[in-house]
Amino acid sequence: MIKLFSLKQEKGKAAAAAASGEGKIAPGLIRMQKDVSELKKEKGVEIDFYNGKADLMNFKVKISPDDGFHAGGHFTFDVKVPNTYPHDAPKVLCETLVFHPNIDMEGHVCLNILREDWKPVLTISSVIMGLQFLMLEPNADDPLNKEAANMLAGNRRQFAETVKRSFRGGPMMINGKQYDFPRQG
Amino acid sequence: MATLDDPDSAERWADVSLLTTRSGPLANEGNYGTLFNPPVIFEPMPEIVQFIRNMARVLVVGAGGLGCELLKDLALMGFGQIDVIDMDTIDVSNLNRQFLFRNADVGRPKATVAAEFVMKRVKGVTVTPHYCPIQEKDAEWYRGFQVIVMGLDSIEARRWLNAMMCSLVRYETSEAGERVPDLTSVIPLVDGGTEGFQGHVRTIYPCVSACFECTLDLFPPQQAVPLCTIAETPRSAAHCILYAHLIEYPKEFPEGKPDKDDPAYQNWVYTHALERAKRFNIPGVTLMHTQGVIKNIIPAIASTNAIVAAACASEAFKIVTNCAAFLDNNLMYMGGQGLYAPTFKYERNAQCVVCGDGVVMTAAPQTSLTLLMEKMAEDPRLRLKAPSLSVVGGKKGDTLYMRGILETEYVAYLDLPISELFDSGATLHVTDPGVPGSIRLIVEFACEDIVLE
Numbered sequence: 001m002i003k004l005f006s007l008k009q010e011k012g013k014a015a016a017a018a019a020s021g022e023g024k025i026a027p028g029l030i031r032m033q034k035d036v037s038e039l040k041k042e043k044g045v046e047i048d049f050y051n052g053k054a055d056l057m058n059f060k061v062k063i064s065p066d067d068g069f070h071a072g073g074h075f076t077f078d079v080k081v082p083n084t085y086p087h088d089a090p091k092v093l094c095e096t097l098v099f100h101p102n103i104d105m106e107g108h109v110c111l112n113i114l115r116e117d118w119k120p121v122l123t124i125s126s127v128i129m130g131l132q133f134l135m136l137e138p139n140a141d142d143p144l145n146k147e148a149a150n151m152l153a154g155n156r157r158q159f160a161e162t163v164k165r166s167f168r169g170g171p172m173m174i175n176g177k178q179y180d181f182p183r184q185g
Numbered sequence: 186m187a188t189l190d191d192p193d194s195a196e197r198w199a200d201v202s203l204l205t206t207r208s209g210p211l212a213n214e215g216n217y218g219t220l221f222n223p224p225v226i227f228e229p230m231p232e233i234v235q236f237i238r239n240m241a242r243v244l245v246v247g248a249g250g251l252g253c254e255l256l257k258d259l260a261l262m263g264f265g266q267i268d269v270i271d272m273d274t275i276d277v278s279n280l281n282r283q284f285l286f287r288n289a290d291v292g293r294p295k296a297t298v299a300a301e302f303v304m305k306r307v308k309g310v311t312v313t314p315h316y317c318p319i320q321e322k323d324a325e326w327y328r329g330f331q332v333i334v335m336g337l338d339s340i341e342a343r344r345w346l347n348a349m350m351c352s353l354v355r356y357e358t359s360e361a362g363e364r365v366p367d368l369t370s371v372i373p374l375v376d377g378g379t380e381g382f383q384g385h386v387r388t389i390y391p392c393v394s395a396c397f398e399c400t401l402d403l404f405p406p407q408q409a410v411p412l413c414t415i416a417e418t419p420r421s422a423a424h425c426i427l428y429a430h431l432i433e434y435p436k437e438f439p440e441g442k443p444d445k446d447d448p449a450y451q452n453w454v455y456t457h458a459l460e461r462a463k464r465f466n467i468p469g470v471t472l473m474h475t476q477g478v479i480k481n482i483i484p485a486i487a488s489t490n491a492i493v494a495a496a497c498a499s500e501a502f503k504i505v506t507n508c509a510a511f512l513d514n515n516l517m518y519m520g521g522q523g524l525y526a527p528t529f530k531y532e533r534n535a536q537c538v539v540c541g542d543g544v545v546m547t548a549a550p551q552t553s554l555t556l557l558m559e560k561m562a563e564d565p566r567l568r569l570k571a572p573s574l575s576v577v578g579g580k581k582g583d584t585l586y587m588r589g590i591l592e593t594e595y596v597a598y599l600d601l602p603i604s605e606l607f608d609s610g611a612t613l614h615v616t617d618p619g620v621p622g623s624i625r626l627i628v629e630f631a632c633e634d635i636v637l638e
Contacts, residue, residue, distance in 0.1 A: 030623050036587065049591065056584075102413070112411065118409070142414075143417050146417060
């Protein structure tokens with residue numbers, strides 16, 4: 001091994017003088033290259049790489065459902081992809097205030113694939129699909145906003161009307177709680 | 186102890202000399218299996234002692250539970266040139282097992298204190314501390330070591346270092362005409378890790394044996410509790426602590442980013458978690474549990490660290506001196522229920538993004554990017570219909586071409602000659618809907634035939 005090491009030193013010096021190799025890659029970034037290049041354009045989904053084309057790790061997804069309680073609204077989600085992706089899930093925050101059982105007032109999103117059911121085989125496309133599904137089918141069983149969940153479970157019509165009313169924007173009282181929704185439409 | 190005080194006494198080197206100046210039944214005589222071809226045979230000689238004392242530079246990554254043990258082991262084994270890198274400072278909770286640190290050292294950099302201690306205790310050893318993140322050092326710095334021993338606590342840091350060490354490997358053409366790693370550029374890694382009564386030791390010869398990225402799938406994703414459980418239906422003390430940490434604090438201080446190490450913050454979370462636990466009638470919220478949950482502390486047991494570090498140091502010694510066959514390539518230490526310590530071999534992943542062999546393609550420097558992608562479609566080894574490409578250190582940015590929603594941003598590159606995008610010999614990372622993972626494509630510039638008029 002000593003021979004190998006002395007050889008190493010000579011060669012190492014020569015190589016350092018020449019080009020210094022291929023450069024180190026961030027594996028998470030390559031995976032994002034694949035994920036982003038394979039995203040399909042879809043109706044009701046807009047993706048904005050707000051730091052420019054070179055930053056694939058931070059973007060916003062605007063979802064405009066055409067069906068369900070929240071049809072007609074536009075909801076922006078901020079997605080931050082960690083360097084450990086796809087070992088760890090992307091971090092998603094809803095930036096649009098919305099009356100929804102699985103999204104709280106701070107924008108936390110309760111979506112199983114973003115936390116306990118995240119698997120490295122899932123992609124950005126699956127995350128977006130999950131968000132679309134969440135906006136289409138709010139789920140009263142896993143509440144982050146208890147008022148919304150109770151209303152959805154107890155009186156679907158009242159929930160539908162409340163969401164519709166929230167789309168008009170401005171301050172609004174729901175079960176004694178003050179909300180200030182943005183105007184939608 | 187006299188042997189430690191006089192680094193030049195024959196006594197100090199008696200044991201190491203026995204191992205390195207004579208052959209024996211355990212000496213490596215080409216039993217490295219398939220790793221090296223032809224096998225590297227042990228040649229006993231007195232120079233080996235001088236080599237590990239004066240020339241072989243060892244890098245210890247991490248000066249925590251494993252790092253302290255490693256530094257002590259390596260220094261006592263005779264390694265004379267040790268570097269240690271760690272970005273942390275000493276916390277009072279480290280003192281029960283990180284035995285190079287004392288009460289008075291709390292708050293000081295781990296690397297610095299560890300280096301001082303070892304140099305004071307083991308005469309003749311130079312330990313150079315580096316108090317910074319591993320990401321701050323560049324390729325040239327890492328190239329200066331003969332072996333790197335890792336005592337890290339995160340997958341992220343292991344992954345980074347693994348990718349760095351794989352990127353240092355150069356390739357050459359073998360006598361059989363194959364593209365093979367130039368062994369003089371391969372710097373072996375020894376990785377140790379512990380959790381409670383369990384641990385592992387692993388050797389990685391970058392681009393020769395399975396690298397960390399090859400087997401990344403084997404790590405289970407971090408366990409996460411559903412946010413809705415934390416918010417609405419807490420069942421355990423941890424759920425209450427996470428509520429205060431993840432939901433209450435950001436609500437109360439929307440601008441503040443909490444310092445998880447700050448006792449004031451830990452107390453804040455503890456008191457709020459306690460309130461919540463009372464409301465839901467959940468027992469078990471203590472300050473210690475709070476610290477464990479928010480800092481994601483895994484239980485550390487000093488003796489497990491000692492066992493794993495000792496195995497790592499032995500492997501580093503065998504790798505550098507070649508006096509005995511080294512671990513090929515993984516040891517599990519399971520001491521939780523009885524004791525079981527199997528070894529097995531991780532296999533390489535041919536498609537590995539980091540260490541995969543890659544495909545070499547030649548093209549004239551004036552080839553346009555469009556033409557290069559056409560060649561990728563035609564090449565029977567690739568047959569890529571819709572490739573996206575990137576290259577580290579590209580002349581116009583790392584991304585060369587993206588399909589899909591960003592495609593319009595890159596069409597301007599299509600007509601550029603590839604020599605304006607990257608250098609000859611660059612490694613392109615190619616993804617394609619038809620291929621899982623990615624492909625490393627090495628593009629070498631070849632001159633186009635000149636047609637004489």
